[in-house]
Amino acid sequence: MPSxxxxxxxxxxxxxxxxxxxxxxxxxxxxxxxxxxxxxxSTHFDREDALACVLERESRMSTGIRPGVAxxxxxxxxxxxxxxxxxxxxxxxxxxxxxxxPVRIAFMLISPxxxxxxxxxxxxxxxxxxxxxxxxxxxLSASDPSEAHRVIERYEARITKV
Numbered sequence: 001m002p003s004x005x006x007x008x009x010x011x012x013x014x015x016x017x018x019x020x021x022x023x024x025x026x027x028x029x030x031x032x033x034x035x036x037x038x039x040x041x042s043t044h045f046d047r048e049d050a051l052a053c054v055l056e057r058e059s060r061m062s063t064g065i066r067p068g069v070a071x072x073x074x075x076x077x078x079x080x081x082x083x084x085x086x087x088x089x090x091x092x093x094x095x096x097x098x099x100x101x102p103v104r105i106a107f108m109l110i111s112p113x114x115x116x117x118x119x120x121x122x123x124x125x126x127x128x129x130x131x132x133x134x135x136x137x138x139x140l141s142a143s144d145p146s147e148a149h150r151v152i153e154r155y156e157a158r159i160t161k162v
Contacts, residue, residue: 006122008084008129008156009153012149012152014148015040016084018085020088021106029106030055033085036085044080044081045083045110046078046079050079052076054074056074062095062098064095064098065130071109071123075113076113077114079111082118088105105140132158134155135155138154
């Protein structure tokens with residue numbers, strides 16, 4: 001089991017994965033992913049606070065971290081546990097990423113402010129997944145949330161065997 005509060009496959013359940021985002025702009029992407037979290041029966045999830053913390057973090061520096069990949073995230077007192085969502089865009093999202101490229105896949109993480117160390121541990125594990133050869137391509141080719149979730153499980157198992 002990976003270190004930290006959750007496995008990535010638990011953090012990003014099937015019902016919080018969208019493989020056909022409608023958003024084409026960054027703020028709309030944030031709203032779409034926050035609403036995906038909120039629509040899945042999440043308790044103790046303050047939508048406005050979650051959106052505000054992601055926008056505030058993004059205002060400091062783009063979270064477009066790799067070609068075609070973004071990791072919008074934030075910490076807030078408005079949640080009492082970790083929430084994650086994944087969005088895949090077939091069209092690409094104008095993200096103002098450092099490389100200037102549109103984002104095709106976004107991993108959103110909303111964390112309790114009191115769990116900053118665990119937040120960093122999750123970001124580190126996500127970076128490990130993103131470094132795994134073939135992971136991003138496999139996620140982009142997933143035809144539905146179940147297939148995308150299986151990709152996460154498969155690659156997470158590979159990186160935790162190390």
